[in-house]
Amino acid sequence: MASQFTVLGLAAEADRLQPGLHIVATPIGNLGDITLRALSTLAAADAILAEDKRVTKVLLAHYGITTPILAYHEHNAGEMRPVVLERLAAGQALALVSDAGTPLVSDPGYKLVEAAVAAGHPVTALPGASAVLTGLVLSGLPSDRFFFEGFLPSRSTERRRRLGELAAIPATLVFFEAPHRTPESLADMADILGERPAALARELTKKFETVRRGLLPDLAAAFATEGPPRGEVVLMVGPPGAGAGLTDEAIDSALRAALEGHTQRDAVHLVAAELGLPRKRVYARALRLGEGAPDDEG
Template sequence: MKKDLPSARLAPGLYVTATPIGNAADITARALEVLARADLVLCEDTRVTSKLFAIHNISAKTAPYHDHNASEMRPRILKRLEAGEAIALVSDAGTPLVSDPGLKLVQEAVAAGHNVTALPGASSVLAALTLAGLPTDRFFFAGFLSSKQEARRRELAELAAIPSTLVFLESANRLAAVLADMAAALGGRQAAVARELTKKFEEVRRGSLGDLAAHYAEAGAPKGEIVIVTGPPEKRAALCAHEVDAMIENALARATLKDAVAEIVAMTGLPRREIYARALELSGAK
């Protein structure tokens, strides 16, 4: 038998509330209490949130808050906060603002002097990181890469030198192509592809970026939400100027200036500005 949740009013403010990423039981007691007692719950999709509410016997008032109506909704929400209401913000799954709507609302609520608090909980980013078997002491969350290959490759070239584990979100239909671009830009790093986290068919596939790209190219797009985790770049011995010049000249002989610079940055971890300036000198470009 479920215990009745408290009915007392909450202190006024905005409550940024994490919800489960799959398994409905992965929600904190505090989150359940706040969602049940809030004057209003802002949802990325009210239909998704209503399913969670039905499971946990919550009957709070809800309203949609997403990218398409946010600019219209924010002034209304701020007025309700000014009137002393307690308003919770949730996304369809996981922690709001992490690749989900809510940032401008939090910024404007803070600027207006309203209390803003977070109710931490489920996160696909942290769940995948802990399951990947890769270093967790330092990581960089890169979110979604561009859907266009040229822009995606530029983004990966910029990320290549970051001395930490990298975490990405990705759609299933682009997974094979993205992994192939990662293998080209980041080299043979170990990686993990996590999908359907906390659900019945949870899967974590580990291997080199090249092996993972080959697997999904052959197997096809998997089902479910995807998180990709890649290991940090290998530590290399310091290169002397002559070695760097040789690498740049070799790259320039078979690639454009832009591509050659991206390749050397990925290989050496040296600053892009430094490599670009030296590549200009060596190519004789004006």
């Protein structure tokens, strides 16, 4: 009997799967963010390799998939790799998933792919959801070049040293961070990287998805007061010197647009964050435009 899955209450037949390792991207929050090809692959595979079987069972149950699940995570990877390679050598089709998003990004899957490739087994990837790319495109920061760092060191001394190494990279920086460490990390970023535009995205694709944008010092001050955010966090920081080459005319144009719906104080804050400029420079331009009293900024 052909393998099946369910979409929108309708049964669908899975395509026959070729032997090999199939790397399958899964939703980062919203279960609707999965491709039909991914569902067909998960349904037709001989087994699914998952970080946390409990998490993957929720996804499979939602789509009526009954494929067996094998645990493959950082604690058992060394023991499981030979088992997986043996099954691949026997001609099985195995699907590799992470708890959320695209496998091999901040998880141990790359060692399995490396071993499978070295052994000559077919490896293919099914594109899909990614917290890195979702956060980047929502950030409002330059997306033509970006550098994904993953998680920074948990200790401040090591974290600050690493941030110093990253400071000169001419690209938007993308980080994962644990919610409880986010205020500390933002404080270190503001201190080491300076007044760069940044964005904090939490609970991406979920009901309470939120993106906070602003200059690093302002975000650091806000979360120092508010405390750690809830949910999964992705941090984006603009490249060094972002906005430094902008002309006064460009700044004035952005200010005029912002002043149509905001006070001078808020307009200065928004434009400085959007263009990645020091607030003092933007405020000076606002004064020249004559759109408010000098003491509005204070």
